[in-house]
Amino acid sequence: MSMALVPRLTFASAVLAAGVSCTPEYDITGEPVNVDPGQVTECGFTPVTGTKISEYDCNPVFSGTDEEWGYNVGGVGFHVTEVLGHPFYQMWYTGTPQNASGYGNIKVGYAVSGDGTNWSSHDANPLLGTEPGQWDQDVMQGQVVVWDPSFKQYVMMWGGFTVAAGNSGVGVATSPDGVEWTKNPANPVITSDDAMASNLSMCWPLTMNRTSGGFTAYIAAIDAIDMMLGADSCNIYTMSSIDLVNWTINPSPIMSEPFDIFGPPPTGPDSKGVTSAAVVEYEGTLYMFYTGFTEWTVSGSVRSATNITVNLATSFDGGFTWVKDPGNPLPINLTSQGQVSSIAAQVVGSRIHLWVGDEYADLDAQAIGYFYYEPDIADH
Numbered sequence: 257m258s259m260a261l262v263p264r265l266t267f268a269s270a271v272l273a274a275g276v277s278c279t280p281e282y283d284i285t286g287e288p289v290n291v292d293p294g295q296v297t298e299c300g301f302t303p304v305t306g307t308k309i310s311e312y313d314c315n316p317v318f319s320g321t322d323e324e325w326g327y328n329v330g331g332v333g334f335h336v337t338e339v340l341g342h343p344f345y346q347m348w349y350t351g352t353p354q355n356a357s358g359y360g361n362i363k364v365g366y367a368v369s370g371d372g373t374n375w376s377s378h379d380a381n382p383l384l385g386t387e388p389g390q391w392d393q394d395v396m397q398g399q400v401v402v403w404d405p406s407f408k409q410y411v412m413m414w415g416g417f418t419v420a421a422g423n424s425g426v427g428v429a430t431s432p433d434g435v436e437w438t439k440n441p442a443n444p445v446i447t448s449d450d451a452m453a454s455n456l457s458m459c460w461p462l463t464m465n466r467t468s469g470g471f472t473a474y475i476a477a478i479d480a481i482d483m484m485l486g487a488d489s490c491n492i493y494t495m496s497s498i499d500l501v502n503w504t505i506n507p508s509p510i511m512s513e514p515f516d517i518f519g520p521p522p523t524g525p526d527s528k529g530v531t532s533a534a535v536v537e538y539e540g541t542l543y544m545f546y547t548g549f550t551e552w553t554v555s556g557s558v559r560s561a562t563n564i565t566v567n568l569a570t571s572f573d574g575g576f577t578w579v580k581d582p583g584n585p586l587p588i589n590l591t592s593q594g595q596v597s598s599i600a601a602q603v604v605g606s607r608i609h610l611w612v613g614d615e616y617a618d619l620d621a622q623a624i625g626y627f628y629y630e631p632d633i634a635d636h
Contacts, residue, residue, distance in 0.1 A: 323382075346367075363383075397414065409430045588610075
């Protein structure tokens with residue numbers, strides 16, 4: 257199994273300071289911020305009937321830039337904190353040139369915003385990306401960024417692969433400011449062989465969280481033994497590390513039904529697995545917003561996850577057990593259902609802010625929409 261830019265592919269089987277390029281004269285603390293988005297955004301939010309979700313009226317909020325390298329937007333990672341008493345939104349996004357073909361054209365850019373909707377790209381873009389001769393020379397995807405308060409640095413995780421060799425892996429990088437990144441010399445910190453040692457065939461990384469004991473990451477993978485019997489669902493597994501280099505993979509999946517070669521195939525909006533996820537904690541409950549898919553599309557030697565929707569699961573015991581929301585899939589697609597590509601989430605006050613990659617018909621391209629979820633209210 258290997259990885260690629262959205263849609264996920266697998267082999268075989270308002271800026272707060274004028275001029276974002278300047279060195280900031282403030283500290284990034286990583287502390288939570290409390291803001292009502294309706295008070296700082298140009299447009300309002302409309303409740304989505306039957307859910308706890310509200311949709312920004314002027315979506316999309318990010319549809320690429322005038323940067324030649326980043327015309328097409330892929331995976332997006334977000335972080336929001338407080339600076340000088342105001343919300344400070346940060347975005348790291350993958351991009352490819354217009355009409356790019358083949359592999360190896362993927363870069364990562366950085367943008368900031370004062371309200372989560374109006375974004376300014378950094379003058380230093382692209383910050384990092386695929387490099388010839390490296391383990392991830394063809395694809396960089398699924399990047400997620402978290403703040404590490406212990407070392408006062410950002411940590412980025414991403415998936416990559418080399419097409420010719422069929423090698424896939426997971427890499428990490430660190431940054432003191434979100435702009436200057438240093439890739440870990442041990443990359444890839446997780447390889448296909450590492451996954452196979454846990455009897456897993458890795459699909460792609462999903463997300464990562466900073467915990468009291470280090471880091472917990474979520475990856476999509478297929479049980480290798482089940483795969484030989486015909487299983488092809490990329491289920492969610494967890495792995496943990498205290499140093500970002502040495503990872504322990506839990507060989508038991510979360511939220512998946514046991515594979516039965518003689519039983520009926522799995523059903524539901526995530527019957528073939530998960531392509532991206534975001535896990536946040538609010539009032540002692542873990543909320544996992546994830547994109548599940550129901551179909552594989554085959555083109556040559558490459559399989560693509562298709563018919564992707566947004567879903568929700570919750571855990572009341574710290575992530576040991578998860579319960580899928582009965583309203584799955586969540587009705588927040590912006591065009592036809594099944595075109596979603598990615599999701600990011602962060603708690604802001606009493607809301608969980610969501611940024612969703614989706615296909616916009618008028619743009620004929622993927623772009624990022626803005627929503628929020630209110631855990632404490634009844635359904636709209």
